[in-house]
Amino acid sequence: KQEVTQIPAALSVPEGENLVLNCSFTDSAIYNLQWFRQDPGKGLTSLLLIQSSQREQTSGRLNASLDKSSGRSTLYIAASQPGDSATYLCAVMRETSGSRLTFGEGTQLTVNP
Amino acid sequence: GAGVSQTPSNKVTEKGKYVELRCDPISGHTALYWYRQSLGQGPEFLIYFQGTGAADDSGLPNDRFFAVRPEGSVSTLKIQRTERGDSAVYLCASSLTGISGNTIYFGEGSWLTVV
Numbered sequence: 001k002q003e004v005t006q007i008p009a010a011l012s013v014p015e016g017e018n019l020v021l022n023c024s025f026t027d028s029a030i031y032n033l034q035w036f037r038q039d040p041g042k043g044l045t046s047l048l049l050i051q052s053s054q055r056e057q058t059s060g061r062l063n064a065s066l067d068k069s070s071g072r073s074t075l076y077i078a079a080s081q082p083g084d085s086a087t088y089l090c091a092v093m094r095e096t097s098g099s100r101l102t103f104g105e106g107t108q109l110t111v112n113p
Numbered sequence: 114g115a116g117v118s119q120t121p122s123n124k125v126t127e128k129g130k131y132v133e134l135r136c137d138p139i140s141g142h143t144a145l146y147w148y149r150q151s152l153g154q155g156p157e158f159l160i161y162f163q164g165t166g167a168a169d170d171s172g173l174p175n176d177r178f179f180a181v182r183p184e185g186s187v188s189t190l191k192i193q194r195t196e197r198g199d200s201a202v203y204l205c206a207s208s209l210t211g212i213s214g215n216t217i218y219f220g221e222g223s224w225l226t227v228v
Contacts, residue, residue: 102158
């Protein structure tokens with residue numbers, strides 16, 4: 001059974017800091033890994049999708065890496081801003097589970113002005 | 114509409130009652146998913162539709178939960194004899210196809226409270 005773990009569960013940083021969120025998964029047989037953002041009371045917004053054959057993806061100040069063999073992914077946020085405050089979720093799609101996503105419990109990020 | 118639309122946005126119901134939650138996916142998206150998210154947890158998969166058929170319903174917790182998508186667009190999640198443990202946000206998502214790599218778009222969820 002695939003398990004996804006995110007560390008830390010919560011993080012509070014001052015504005016301008018660079019930060020790293022971590023995601024680990026137990027079954028390396030994945031199709032892809034996605035990072036989502038969830039604002040309070042809202043749905044999920046896809047930030048980055050990394051295919052299993054890729055090592056990283058970048059979008060603006062966000063960079064996500066994937067080490068499939070070790071079951072790890074990181075989301076790097078550069079020059080954090082108060083508007084980045086949200087919960088960040090990683091999710092994996094397994095090779096044997098069709099289109100089902102397995103999510104971690106998320107990292108709640110607060111960026112203080 | 115431009116995004117995935119879910120109704121109602123909030124529902125309070127009494128224990129034992131029947132509830133229906135509706136999802137209107139992005140036009141043209143053949144794949145539709147239901148997830149359930151409890152407070153402080155990540156979403157958990159419930160069911161996946163490809164067109165009108167349920168391609169994977171292995172996440173439905175028990176036989177009180179049922180979902181349909183009769184015309185391959187709108188889907189309804191049905192919960193019978195609701196229990197307090199059913200209280201959660203029910204998220205619907207859609208993608209163009211069910212193929213790996215397609216971006217999955219989520220709605221804002223239906224917040225269900227069973228009292």
